[in-house]
Amino acid sequence: MIPWIELDRAALPLGGELRLMRRGQEFSIKVGVAELMTSRLCASEEALATLAAEKLGGRKKPKILIGGLGMGFTLRAAQSAFGAGAQIVVAELVPAVVRWARGPMAELFGASLDQPGVTIVEADVATLIRAPKPRYDAILLDVDNGPEGMTQAANDHLYSMKGLATARAALSPRGVLAVWSQGPDVAFAKRFEKAGFSVEDKRVRAGGVHGGPRHVIWLGVRREGGER
DSSP: OOOOEEEEEEEOTTSOEEEEEEETTEEEEEETTEEEEETTOOHHHHHHHHHHHHHHTSOSSOEEEEEOOTTSHHHHHHHHHSOTTOEEEEEOSOHHHHHHHHTTTHHHHTTGGGSTTEEEEOSOHHHHHHSSSOOEEEEEEOOTTSSSOSSOGGGGGGGSHHHHHHHHHTEEEEEEEEEEESSOOHHHHHHHHHTTEEEEEEEEETTGGGOOOEEEEEEEEEOOTTOO
């Protein structure tokens, strides 16, 4: 069996560290010994973009915010799903992840980071959501493990009532907030609805047609006025 090789480590802002691992052609990013993501299973990360694009309904030249670069699967799927002319901003909290994307994992990313309309920002996605700038047509959050995080307690604010309300305010009318989650979360679903969204969840196999664990993609469409 081909052994895992540690390529690099990166400190997390509030403690702990990420570890970039490689085994043959497979990459893994771990938090300590726990696996956060792997290049072997990517279908749910891709579905975060494709399902959000379906909800948005073919809006021309949309402005998209992605929280979390990861291994780039959501970014690449967004480039295809939202079409030419889309402006895609990717916020990544850990600078080393961007460095890995252009270094050890460059073969995964290809030319996606340098395509027209793509901007990579090394920052907390919450900072961009709160910024007084033009609103987004869709916000895609793949931060930590979803509402039940495993890396940074500070990520919890994104999925709180206040965080969801702030995201709603950053969206254009009928804009979409899509959230990747490791699994179901009844309490989060209630908060999502209460924050002013029409919400549904989609169960997606991590390995697509090849199976794998079931992940959840939460899709919230911003409600307007008295709409229910």
